[in-house]
Amino acid sequence: MTFPARFTLAAAANPCPCGYLGDTLRACQCREDQVQRYRQKLSGPLLDRIDLRLAVPRLTKDELLGAADGEASADVRARVVAARILQRERYASIGVACNAHLPGPLARRSADLTAPARTVLARAVKRQALTGRGFDRVVKVARTIADLDAVPRTEAEHVAEALGYRTAFEHGEGLARVR
Numbered sequence: 001m002t003f004p005a006r007f008t009l010a011a012a013a014n015p016c017p018c019g020y021l022g023d024t025l026r027a028c029q030c031r032e033d034q035v036q037r038y039r040q041k042l043s044g045p046l047l048d049r050i051d052l053r054l055a056v057p058r059l060t061k062d063e064l065l066g067a068a069d070g071e072a073s074a075d076v077r078a079r080v081v082a083a084r085i086l087q088r089e090r091y092a093s094i095g096v097a098c099n100a101h102l103p104g105p106l107a108r109r110s111a112d113l114t115a116p117a118r119t120v121l122a123r124a125v126k127r128q129a130l131t132g133r134g135f136d137r138v139v140k141v142a143r144t145i146a147d148l149d150a151v152p153r154t155e156a157e158h159v160a161e162a163l164g165y166r167t168a169f170e171h172g173e174g175l176a177r178v179r
Contacts (some may be wrong), residue, residue, distance in 0.1 A: 009050070016030045016035045023058055024058065049133070051141050079150075080148070083148045084097075084098060091110075098144075099143045100140055100144070107140050111139045111143045112152065112154055113159070114153050117155055120159045134166070139162075141166075145158040146158045
C-alpha cells in the first residue's frame with residue numbers, strides 16, 4: 001500500500017553535546033572527536049533530504065528586547081505569498097504547486113540558471129560532493145530564493161545562498177540574517 005503524505009519537518013539539535021559550539025558567550029567543552037561522533041548520529045542520507053539546515057546563534061539583548069532592526073513579518077509574508085502565486089502559475093499546466101514539489105529533472109529544466117549560477121553549482125558538486133538529490137534540492141531552493149527576489153532567472157547569488165543554507169549546520173556556522 002502507498003500512503004501519500006506531504007509534511008514540513010522542523011527539527012532542532014544542539015551543535016555539539018554540551019550545546020555551546022560557536023557560542024559567543026560560553027566556550028564549548030567538547031573535544032573534536034565528540035563533536036564528530038555527535039553529528040554522525042544524523043545520517044548523510046537523512047540530512048540530504050533536509051533542504052534548509054541552519055545554525056541559529058544566541059539572540060542578542062536587542063533581539064530579545066525587540067529593539068533590533070529587521071524586516072517586518074508582514075513584508076516577509078507578502079513576498080512569500082507573491083512567490084507562491086508565481087510558482088502556482090508557473091506550474092499550473094503540470095499540476096505542481098511549488099518548486100519543492102517538482103521532480104528533480106523538471107526542477108533542473110525550470111530553474112532557468114544563469115551561466116554564473118551553473119558555475120557555482122558545478123563547483124559545489126565537486127567541493128561539497130553534492131549527491132544528485134542534494135543537487136536537485138539546492139536548485140529548488142535557489143529557484144525559490146529567486147522567486148522571493150521576484151526575478152525571472154536564478155542567479156549565482158541565489159545558488160550561493162541555497163548552498164549556504166545547506167552547509168551552515170555542518171560547519172557550525174550561523175547565518176546572521178535568514179530571509
